[in-house]
Amino acid sequence: MRGGRKPVEDRPTLTDLYHAHRLGLVRMAVLLVDHQDLAEDVVQEAFTQLYQRHGEQLDDLDNALGYLRTSVVNGARSMLRRRKTAREYVPPHEADAPSAEDHAVLNDEHRRVLVALQELTPRQREVLVLRYWSDLSEAQMAETLGLSRGAVKSTASRALDALEKHLEKVR
Template sequence: MIRRGPALLRTARRLTADAAEAEDLLQTALVKTYLAWDRIHDRAALDGYVRRAMVNTQISWWRRRRLEVYPAAEPPDRPVEDCTRRSELRDSLYRALRRLPDRQRATLVLRYYEDLSEAEIAERLGVSVGTVKSTVSRAVARLRGDTDLGRDFPSPRGYPP
């Protein structure tokens, strides 16, 4: 379970709006899993059990918090975060990933999204560690050279395009 911690924390982060709240959510789900340990018969489904516990706990917290919020006569003046740029980046990156060959896309997702080591990726894909390294390197180079991705989002200062 400890090696799945980063992936579970990413799931918790998606469920919450705050990194600290995500850690609390994951911790609560792990405690609930520990308390239900004797009732879990399929140990292979443990990851799914923890994720379901996180979802249920987050819904419960959301409902409880919703009751604590009362409307005011005038809404407070607070700036709203513009997520347009982030959505555009996500869409452009998704399209760029879809243009990669299947193996390159799979290795990038396993390496950077699932945060697996090169040895774990090699084991899952049934290839050597050297093949994983070269495939990831070629995929990243191809993304860097993707004109559609680079055109929409120039490199940050200090980083080569």
């Protein structure tokens, strides 16, 4: 082990990462982009880009999972920008009403939290999703989002305050 790097034989392959982390990355992306099919596309694109750059063995990449998280967050941001641009040129349409199955799956409080989460700014939502859903440390969130640890802490604090105010308002 030179320079703190894992020996090549101890590093996971892309297939190992896919099987171990795809579902968690899709869940994280769903919270960022609001649609499962779009979230799956974002995650698949992140894995595809990783494969194109580094191949199956990932020999020259120290933190492949961190790379994937950052790619998913950036892909979600791009997806949201594209959706916003598309909405500006296409007349808005009525969203489909939630199905009875959706109501059965999510309890009322969970739905209120998801609605309140959508009221936050994109950065606040990203910080809370990475912190509470993906269970990342402040350092990992800072690396994933390209922010300082202080910015992550203050954004999380403001996001929690805004979330709490919104939840109190809807009670």
